[in-house]
Amino acid sequence: MTLPTDISGLRWHHRFAMLGAAFHTRLQPTPLPEPYWVARSDATARLLGLDAQWFASDEALEALTGSRPLAGAEPLASVYSGHQFGVWAGQLGDGRAILLGETTDGLEVQLKGAGRTPYSRGGDGRAVLRSSIREFLCSEAMHGLGIPTTRALSLTGSDQRVRRETLETAAVVARVAPSFIRFGHFEHFAASGQDAELRALADYVIERYYPACRSTERFGGNAYAALLEAVSERTAALLAQWQSVGFCHGVMNTDNMSILGLTIDYGPFQFLDGFDPGHICNHSDTSGRYAFNQQPSVAYWNLHALAQALLPLIGDKETAVSALASYKRVFPSEFDRRMRAKLGLDTPPPGTAVAEAEATDRLLIDGVLSLLAAERTDWTIFWRRLSVAVQSGDMAAVTDLFIDRTGIDAWLPAYAARRAAGPAQAAGRMLQVNPKFVLRNHLGQEAIELAQNKDFSGVAILLTLLESPFDDHPGHEAMAGFPPDWASTIEISCSS
Incomplete structure (x- = not known):
């Protein structure tokens, strides 16, 4: 159902929410006291068609911090699972991110740091100013470089204290993307044997984002194998772009891999200074799993995990392996093309x-x-x-x-x-x-x-x-x- 435009200029509908209760939990963000603006992206606001006057208002400040309901929004946190540092981590989910909904332009708006959810696993559901500034800036920096990414609409702060290694102040990033669905969403339902939900999720992604997979003659008309191939190709192209600009993601867990081939979840990232192919940007990555020169192979490993999750729908291992093969063709071709352009x-x-x-x-x-x-x-x-x-x-x-x-x-x-x-x-x-x-x-x-x-x-x-x-x-x-x-x-x- 499409809701009428509110004062912000947003019109909502909520197609992901319609997948059902197995996919998410409905809840409201937890307010932060006395929020203040840290930064706003006018470019992302224009992408959403936001009213400029509203975007600069106190009402917007509170709404984008999670302290005031936004008319038409239906907040929820989604559930997913995943492999972290190559090890199955079981159920994860939006532990501090709350999806407000989807606009009629097909863009989802999410608040990161908006409070505890059922998937917080003992965490406080908050983000700190330090990391939120990095995510806000890098989201827009990657877009400026022409690299597929989630976008950042705004960054708000509060003097409320959050404990990490030390006490820090809280912040909320309003993120925007066509979808925040990850490889881990598929892994979640496959691991728990929920084949009906797995199929519903795959059908939703195909219908919304990969409609050509439904009419393909590839793999004997197997739409789910075609989906895996399409995701593999998008991921390969993304990794070629990362490598060409010297971008280190730092934590390429399967729950941090976008089904749309977007750069998502800016945590311990870094752009290279001196060119060290084996550079490790994440201080937590003691094994070097996510070193710069390992990123292309890790992406392929993650796609194998996605293939395993989709296997009940694809039907046989040989077809799944064949669908993955495009990664090894697209990545080197795209990387060489981008390096030739740099030269x-x-x-x-x-x-x-x-x-x-x-x-x-x-x-x-x-x-x-x-x-x-x-x-x-x-x-x-x-x-x-x-x-x-x-x-x-x-x-x-x-x-x-x-x-x-x-x-x-x-x-x-x-x-x-x-x-x-x-x-x-x-x-x-x-x-x-x-x-x-x-x-x-x-x-x-x-x-x-x-x-x-x-x-x-x-x-x-x-x-x-x-x-x-x-x-x-x-x-x-x-x-x-x-x-x-x-x-x-x-x-x-x-x-x-």
Whole structure:
């Protein structure tokens, strides 16, 4: 049922809720005392069609903190299960996230940190300001980079204390996505033998998000195998984008994997500073399971877990394995395509066979990655400087990044010989795929420390830069510079 528009400008309907009581628990958010604005995303508000005047009001502040009911919303917390760090964790669920509902534009609005739910497993259901700032900013930063992600509408705070390693203040992020369904939702019903609910969930996802799976001739018309293949391909494309920008998720549990191939649940994430393929951004990840160079293989492992969950619907293991095969085809192809774009090598030289050009490009890509890894060269700065250098024809700023210049001096002529387009044209493309600004840990930390003293200017500045990370933003060059020495001492864990 579609409800009339309220003063916010939102119109609601609640299709996920209609799946039934086995999928969720209805409950209201727990109010936070004396909430205040920390940040708002006008871009996400426009996506929702929110009334701008309402979005700046005290009513919106309270509603998006969970302290005032929002007309038409039907809050609920969903149940799911999952593998955490490769180990079956059993029932999990929205332990601190409460879904307000779905708008008529097909976007769900969720409050993260809005209080205890039946799935909190002894937790307080709250989020802290520190981690909430990181999630708010990175959600919008990833969107600015063109990477599929959940969005952040707003960030509100309260002086109410929450205990983690120390006492911290509480915060709520209003998140937006077409769906927050995870691999773990399917694992939950498969593990408990609830085949009817498993089928209802799969049918809902196909109908809403993958309708082509219903009419496919793939796998003999098996819509559930086609769903697995489609999710595998979206996940592969997402991982290629992560790897190309140096993004470390940090906690790729199956309950943190989106069925729509979105980046979801920003916890101990990091954008690489120096290029270390084995970098572990999550201080809690003592085994290195989620190291940067392990992310593509972990995603494939998680897809196997999804395949196992869908097996009662797919019918046989061979079909499921066949549906997964697309991941190993799509990921390397997408990664190479994105790396070629970073190098400005979108098209093969005239008169050169595609296969020959791809082989040459693969040597160039492998070569430069080896050079960057050998000296832990700053990932973002290298690619941005290379883009500018191709435009100017002066590679000095690139070679200056290396202590031992033997390797880069040998690589650059081979790279120049491969470039088919004129330097200006190549640089123009490169500047649109190699960002000047990313959410480095130290930038986030500086904004957090200001915010903990009620100064939210650092959050606002970063939001502006990260919404358009390929632009120059004169006056903010320092925020595109090398990280300070103390940045390497920042520890990000699963605690939030």
